[in-house]
Amino acid sequence: MLKNEISDTPVYTISSAAKLLNISVHTLRMYEREGLIIPYKKESNQRLYSDKDLERMRCVRVTISEEKIGIEGIRRILSLIPCWAIAKCPAKDRKNCTAYNGYSKPCWMLKHKDNVCANKDCRMCEVYASFGNCKSIKDKLKEIIPA
Numbered sequence: 531m532l533k534n535e536i537s538d539t540p541v542y543t544i545s546s547a548a549k550l551l552n553i554s555v556h557t558l559r560m561y562e563r564e565g566l567i568i569p570y571k572k573e574s575n576q577r578l579y580s581d582k583d584l585e586r587m588r589c590v591r592v593t594i595s596e597e598k599i600g601i602e603g604i605r606r607i608l609s610l611i612p613c614w615a616i617a618k619c620p621a622k623d624r625k626n627c628t629a630y631n632g633y634s635k636p637c638w639m640l641k642h643k644d645n646v647c648a649n650k651d652c653r654m655c656e657v658y659a660s661f662g663n664c665k666s667i668k669d670k671l672k673e674i675i676p677a
């Protein structure tokens with residue numbers, strides 16, 4: 531890990547993470563259901579969160595409280611992430627892909643059967659990971675679409 535890089539090692543239980551974020555466990559679970567976060571899951575199904583996850587959640591909180599964008603709005607913004615450009619998926623996969631053709635949910639919330647994303651662990655995927663906080667969304671878009 532580079533100096534100043536935020537750790538992606540899942541270490542916090544859901545109650546610790548909620549406490550650090552100053553929100554309830556219920557709210558954190560709701561963010562997961564809404565597709566705003568993918569926690570690490572142990573074999574026992576226990577959820578763990580990393581500092582990077584906490585950073586992602588702080589970004590969500592700021593967006594809701596300061597930018598006045600609701601959860602539905604954030605989800606739709608995330609659904610516009612051009613995953614096909616990041617994953618460089620083949621045209622034949624895009625043709626029938628719900629992520630490529632729709633705009634209601636981010637690609638990691640959708641089921642992928644017969645395309646390059648079929649067996650991906652979304653938490654580890656560049657598409658999900660690249661958009662971990664507010665600044666990263668802009669930076670990634672600048673990288674994909676150079677000036």
Ligand code: SF4
Nearest residue numbers: 613617619627629647
């Ligand atoms: S979800 Fe996967 S297959 Fe679908 S457009 Fe995005 S990168 Fe391509």
